[in-house]
Amino acid sequence: MSLREVLQALVTSEPFERLILERARPIVARADAGQDFLLAGLAVALDAPLMVVTPGPREAEELASEIGAYLGPEAVALLPAWDALPYEGMDPAPEVAARRADALRRLRTTVGPFVLVAPYLAAMQLVPPTLGTVPPLQLAAGVESAPDMLAERLSDLGYVRVDVVEHRGEFAVRGGVVDVFPGIARRPARLEYWGDEIERLREFSPSTQLSTKEMGAIEVSPVRELLPDDELRSIAARRAPEMPDRLRDGLQRLADGLRFEGADTLAPFLFDHMSTPGELLPAGSWVVLTQAQRTLQRAAHTHVEAEALAAAIDWPGPTMLAPLEAAIEGHVQLRLSEFTEGIDLAISGWGTAEGNPGELANRLECASAAGTRIVLVGRGHGSLQRAAEVVGDLPVERIEAPLASGFLF
Structure with a gap:
């Protein structure tokens, strides 16, 4: 069996049905654990792209990996943020630019369940209309x-x-x-x-x-976000004389066909419209904020910092960082809370059983006696074997997958 088959238990449950039918906006729900399980199930139920916003890059990387264990790596993409604010004149690293291009290309072309996972900063940043359109x-x-x-x-x-x-x-x-x-x-x-x-x-x-x-x-894949062609070089040459010295030089170098550090930050002066990743989602898509309160607070703080920096350097172009709530507006918004509020999705963690083999075995024995289906997941064959020794003769299903922690549902 695969982890994707396990999702059917969630999709057909009463709490999940309440979530799908909820009319309040934004939707607030509580899941103490198993967010990867919930988000993969939501993508399957909606049969459409889903965007997940996390409070930081580490959370985004972990969540993308775990959702991929349920849906397969082809159905999930990580959209990393730049290493610096876009007003600081620093291009993203080649790996970051390549992953961003790959993620948005797949978002534009994938049909059916697909999850785009982004730290809040990546969800706020405007992207050139050409990003993700150049095939590898x-x-x-x-x-x-x-x-x-x-x-x-x-x-x-x-x-x-x-x-x-x-x-x-x-x-x-x-x-x-x-x-x-x-x-x-x-x-x-x-x-x-x-x-x-x-x-x-x-x-x-x-x-x-x-x-x-x-x-x-x-x-x-491309390793730069801005890939100037003849048309963009012509626009750069035409607009360069209108810019302050520090930007005039960069636009002229672009017009001359040169590559240099900071070239990607000139995109707002070459395109009449840039969009947030949320604007690339199909109509009716859902956007999920994990650890919602923390994510919104960090996003608000970062936006204030970015606006102050833009004012300090007298940035002459349009904003490159939208407020998070504006960046995801127009979609069904689900906020996953760490607190006792919203729809209870009946997904909970193991609590003190984590790291305690004896307690874990005792709880599993009680769960099995109550008729609970038990799925044992390990990152590799060796991990599954060691876990099987703890479980003993209990009837369990075994799956090899990169999940960080278990949960009860």
């Missing part, structure tokens, strides 16, 4: 793409040509060999050519430059 390069053995042509395409996606590839967003060309480190790959890839055709792909270590294993194919 698909490279595999047998594909014809001459090294010089591939180098040009990689440059267009924001990759930087170097002598030795060590970091994401870099590539190198040495005769019939092209090394590239895709923005969201674990390790770089080495493409070996026979003429203009890719003959073999191998993963290699950036520290030793030695190949480690064969690869079937790789996907190379």
